[in-house]
Amino acid sequence: MTIVTLCGSPVPGTPAGNLLAYVGEWLGYNGHAVQSLAVSDLPAEDLLRGRAEAGAIAAAVATVAAARGVIVATPVYKAAYSGALKALIDLLPDDxxxxxxxxxxxxxxxxAHQLTLHYALKPVLDAAGVRTVLSSLYVGDKHLRVRDDGLLVLDPGIESRIAASLARLLGALASPSAEAAEAPPVVLKPIPRSARTVRCGA
Structure with missing residues (x-):
């Protein structure tokens, strides 16, 4: 069972990308297969011109298609999610x-932009036919801090909320026939800082 982390930031090294790197490492520490995907790694011209047949775009679509779960992270610009993320979603085949x-x-x-995901991105995911869209989580960038050694440090309250969201995701993946609200959450082992190897951009 593969989980894809999809970063919607159009540039690398952003808080959204750093958060996904943290989440991906945490899931991997708990034995889950994770593949990372970032729209910033895709050729911008192919993405914006909708060239679904282009090599990198086709590979990204195949990565998403092969996954069971997808964690999407986007920066919020002027009360809207990333346009580059929307461009990639538009290139996904209907099913x-x-x-x-x-x-x-x-x-x-x-x-004030906490509801951006619920009122902007969720309808797009619903229209794309996603089986289960879990409750979204908005993180203030002031709660994410990159240390001098490149390790991302989260406020304890944010870390707890992310752990709860990941538990719901894993529970829904483990019980595909159950409604998301009924699926039992899966407990994640905390990842000690001594075991972390992923370094983030400042």
Missing amino acids: TLHDKVVLPLAVGGNP
Whole structure:
């Protein structure tokens, strides 16, 4: 069972990408297969011109199609999620997300934009036929800090909320026939800092 982390930031090294790197390492520490995908790694011209047949775009679509679960993280710009992320979602074939469980995450600087995912991204995912869209989680970028050694440090409260969201994701993946609200959560072992190897951009 593979989980894809999809970063919607159009540039690398952003808080949204750092958060996904942290989440991916945490899942891997708990024995889950994780593949990372970032729209910033895709050729911008192919993405914006909708060239679904281009090599890198086709490979990204295949990666999403092969996953059981998808964790999407996007920066919030002026109360909207990333346009580059929307461009990639538009290139997914109609049935790509039908059997998926998706956890949407957002990182932004304005707490007033917490509902961006619910009112903007979730309808798009619903329209794409996602089987289960879990409750979204908005993280203020001030709660994410990259240390001098490149390790990302989260506020304890944010870390607890992310752990709860990941537990719901894993529970929904483990019980595909159950409704998301009924699926039993899966407990994640905390990852000690001494075991972390992924370094983030500042």
